[in-house]
Amino acid sequence: MVSSLRRAVAEGRDRLATPLSSPPAAARLTGSGLRRGYDRRRRYYLFVVPAMVAMVGVILFPWLFTLYMSVHDWRVGSERAFVGLENYINLARDKRFLSAIVRTFYYTVLAVGFPLVLGVMAAVLFHQEFRFRSFFRALFIMPMMATPVAIALVWSMMFHPQLGVLNYLLTQVGLPPSLWVYSPDTVLASLALVETWQWTPLVMLIVVGGLAALPTDPYESALIDGASWWQVLRDITLPLIMPFIMVAAVLRVIDALKSFDTIFAITQGGPGTASETINIYLYLQAFSFYRIGHASAVVVVFFGIIVITSLVMLYLRQKTLWA
Amino acid sequence: MNVERPVRYSRRHIVKLASAAGAVAATARHQVAGAQSTPAAAADFDWQRFNGETITALMIQNPRTDLLVEHLQEFQDLTGITVNMDVVPEQQQRQKQVIEFTSGNASFDVTTVSWHVQKGLFGQGQWLADLRPMLEDPELTASDFNFDDFAPAAVTYATQSDGRIDTMPQFLDYWILYWNKEIFAQKGIAFPENLDELVAAAEALHDPDNGIFGIVARGIKNANVPVWTCFMQGWGAQPVDAEGQLQTTTEEAIAAAEVYKTLLANYAPPGVNGFNWNECQTAFSQGTAAMWFDGAGFARPLEDPAQSKVVGKVGYGLQPAGPVSRHSGIFGDGIGVVASSEKQGPAYFFCQWAANQENQARILASGAGAPARMSAYSDPAVMENLTVPEELLATLVASGEIGLPSLPAIVPVTEFRDVFGVALTNMIFGGDVREELEIATEQFQPILDESQQG
Numbered sequence: 001m002v003s004s005l006r007r008a009v010a011e012g013r014d015r016l017a018t019p020l021s022s023p024p025a026a027a028r029l030t031g032s033g034l035r036r037g038y039d040r041r042r043r044y045y046l047f048v049v050p051a052m053v054a055m056v057g058v059i060l061f062p063w064l065f066t067l068y069m070s071v072h073d074w075r076v077g078s079e080r081a082f083v084g085l086e087n088y089i090n091l092a093r094d095k096r097f098l099s100a101i102v103r104t105f106y107y108t109v110l111a112v113g114f115p116l117v118l119g120v121m122a123a124v125l126f127h128q129e130f131r132f133r134s135f136f137r138a139l140f141i142m143p144m145m146a147t148p149v150a151i152a153l154v155w156s157m158m159f160h161p162q163l164g165v166l167n168y169l170l171t172q173v174g175l176p177p178s179l180w181v182y183s184p185d186t187v188l189a190s191l192a193l194v195e196t197w198q199w200t201p202l203v204m205l206i207v208v209g210g211l212a213a214l215p216t217d218p219y220e221s222a223l224i225d226g227a228s229w230w231q232v233l234r235d236i237t238l239p240l241i242m243p244f245i246m247v248a249a250v251l252r253v254i255d256a257l258k259s260f261d262t263i264f265a266i267t268q269g270g271p272g273t274a275s276e277t278i279n280i281y282l283y284l285q286a287f288s289f290y291r292i293g294h295a296s297a298v299v300v301v302f303f304g305i306i307v308i309t310s311l312v313m314l315y316l317r318q319k320t321l322w323a
Numbered sequence: 324m325n326v327e328r329p330v331r332y333s334r335r336h337i338v339k340l341a342s343a344a345g346a347v348a349a350t351a352r353h354q355v356a357g358a359q360s361t362p363a364a365a366a367d368f369d370w371q372r373f374n375g376e377t378i379t380a381l382m383i384q385n386p387r388t389d390l391l392v393e394h395l396q397e398f399q400d401l402t403g404i405t406v407n408m409d410v411v412p413e414q415q416q417r418q419k420q421v422i423e424f425t426s427g428n429a430s431f432d433v434t435t436v437s438w439h440v441q442k443g444l445f446g447q448g449q450w451l452a453d454l455r456p457m458l459e460d461p462e463l464t465a466s467d468f469n470f471d472d473f474a475p476a477a478v479t480y481a482t483q484s485d486g487r488i489d490t491m492p493q494f495l496d497y498w499i500l501y502w503n504k505e506i507f508a509q510k511g512i513a514f515p516e517n518l519d520e521l522v523a524a525a526e527a528l529h530d531p532d533n534g535i536f537g538i539v540a541r542g543i544k545n546a547n548v549p550v551w552t553c554f555m556q557g558w559g560a561q562p563v564d565a566e567g568q569l570q571t572t573t574e575e576a577i578a579a580a581e582v583y584k585t586l587l588a589n590y591a592p593p594g595v596n597g598f599n600w601n602e603c604q605t606a607f608s609q610g611t612a613a614m615w616f617d618g619a620g621f622a623r624p625l626e627d628p629a630q631s632k633v634v635g636k637v638g639y640g641l642q643p644a645g646p647v648s649r650h651s652g653i654f655g656d657g658i659g660v661v662a663s664s665e666k667q668g669p670a671y672f673f674c675q676w677a678a679n680q681e682n683q684a685r686i687l688a689s690g691a692g693a694p695a696r697m698s699a700y701s702d703p704a705v706m707e708n709l710t711v712p713e714e715l716l717a718t719l720v721a722s723g724e725i726g727l728p729s730l731p732a733i734v735p736v737t738e739f740r741d742v743f744g745v746a747l748t749n750m751i752f753g754g755d756v757r758e759e760l761e762i763a764t765e766q767f768q769p770i771l772d773e774s775q776q777g
Contacts, residue, residue: 182594
């Protein structure tokens with residue numbers, strides 16, 4: 001059954017691989033017709049110019065300028081001086097920056113892992129037929145629609161050690177109060193809790209879409225073979241929806257790596273530097289300390305980290321595609 | 324060693340000081356021949372000389388700017404100058420200023436400056452015009468403006484190290500000690516006049532089992548640094564001396580940090596390491612903290628029954644003295660004319676109007692903060708419409724006599740706050756005071772050196 005499924009997917013992929021732009025053999029032109037086609041294509045380039053200008057203006061130029069600034073010592077209010085790779089060397093020696101990298105990955109693992117697990121569980125639940133399913137599903141995705149800073153402010157109040165509702169709830173069930181974002185030991189986990197609350201619905205939506213697209217044949221076969229609910233989930237559902245889970249994981253990893261608003265609004269990187277991720281560090285260097293050259297080097301390094309992580313994630317996603 | 328004895332201010336002393344300051348200000352006003360309280364009445368002065376001009380003002384969004392916006396028509400009627408008010412939240416305003424000044428093409432002609440954060444940077448960049456020639460020019464400054472009316476602390480703050488006055492003083496934020504009189508009375512404890520008494524009072528009042536904490540103050544990095552530097556003032560010390568050398572590992576700096584650590588690690592609410600002023604305000608206004616050390620601008624919410632459970636119970640006391648001297652830490656704002664502006668005259672007129680007696684009095688009367696002019700504190704119109712307790716007024720006047728900047732006027736002041744803020748937060752978690760200050764000093768010294776090399 002699974003092999004037939006793989007065959008169908010492979011055929012579909014082959015069809016998609018055929019270039020849609022290839023003209024039929026009968027329509028191919030030679031001589032003056034070819035020249036006319038070439039001239040027309042040249043005229044088409046004019047239509048691309050506005051987009052090219054925009055791309056150069058808002059992507060290519062800022063990026064090249066960032067590279068340029070990253071090899072200069074430039075503080076706002078003082079002269080610019082070329083320093084070669086000194087900013088990068090300083091970064092490699094900066095314990096605070098290195099700690100921020102470690103923290104960023106730790107936070108990313110938490111802020112991706114929990115939403116993935118809970119989102120898949122929610123998707124499996126919402127894939128079942130039950131009364132008021134649409135209503136509960138709509139309710140479930142509401143956190144995703146809220147503004148991150150507004151969410152952060154509400155959670156700040158909830159985390160308050162004396163007046164927050166979270167500690168009130170803990171004490172109501174006989175548990176000791178926690179310091180949440182006010183302790184270096186629990187701050188990253190608490191921030192990941194906010195991310196989990198907000199972004200679990202996104203994972204659920206992606207995976208529930210995948211579940212809806214799954215073929216019914218394997219499930220019918222499993223039913224006939226007497227497979228248990230757990231066996232169906234483990235051996236059929238999860239492998240089949242893995243590409244969708246990986247899509248969600250890629251999106252979440254990129255999002256969590258560059259997370260800023262929630263952390264800044266709740267802790268500003270504190271207590272001390274306990275929640276200072278790369279983005280918070282970058283913000284401080286650029287917009288609080290006005291160390292533009294140093295901050296530009298951080299941008300370049302951070303960009304590299306995101307690209308490498310994304311490539312790893314995309315590679316892993318390729319591995320999970322139905323062969 | 325010349326040891327100055329701590330100044331002790333009784334309540335009666337403070338009231339006397341307030342009256343005296345009022346009298347001085349009133350006398351100063353009367354000394355101006357023919358002067359009356361409104362600039363419009365200075366008949367010999369041509370307020371209309373820039374009639375028809377248009378200027379842009381980049382201002383911080385706060386209650387003081389709200390007052391200026393509310394009464395802007397007065398200025399436009401008086402001068403015929405049109406003002407485009409660009410009102411932006413504090414952080415964004417500072418960023419916008421720096422970015423535009425660096426680009427060399429500022430889009431505004433006049434702007435508010437937060438001295439405690441920006442004084443050094445603006446001084447280095449010379450982005451604002453020196454106001455001294457304009458102040459001395461009778462064609463530009465109305466005869467009743469009376470620059471001498473500004474509190475000495477405010478004028479010191481507005482003056483750069485090279486003697487240039489590049490902002491007109493507008494607002495001072497004195498650090499004071501809020502105290503819950505009801506909690507103090509229950510324990511039979513008097514207001515702490517010095518740091519030893521402060522620590523003893525915090526210990527005696529600390530009763531976490533009954534939901535009362537001895538004291539609350541800023542613990543979050545960056546915002547917490549003025550608490551420590553204010554305590555340092557009690558030893559007659561500053562974190563950066565007049566020669567620009569760091570004094571952050573001296574015995575005085577360490578002693579002040581020990582006080583900070585003792586108070587916040589032992590007698591403050593759990594989680595205080597993450598508290599900025601707003602969390603402190605919440606703790607104090609809900610009656611869970613017996614004392615709160617912070618800027619003086621919080622009387623309004625503390626006396627508002629809709630926001631506070633301590634209405635009518637709050638005492639407003641001077642910053643406690645140290646073993647050597649008594650001072651009051653200050654933050655402050657000024658308003659200046661952009662050096663590259665082609666409309667410096669109209670922009671200066673706006674500064675003059677914004678900092679006149681009437682607008683300064685409005686700040687105090689509405690509870691929007693502590694104005695920089697001394698006369699505001701004895702203005703009969705203010706006393707009639709006062710929305711804050713008179714005790715606060717007296718404390719503000721007394722603070723004006725002993726005010727010193729809370730933060731050093733160096734260019735990398737934000738980095739200073741960040742680096743030493745982390746050290747102070749670490750102390751709350753048990754970090755060794757001397758060690759933390761030494762580490763922070765080692766980190767910050769190269770940054771300071773680099774900034775001083777220009």
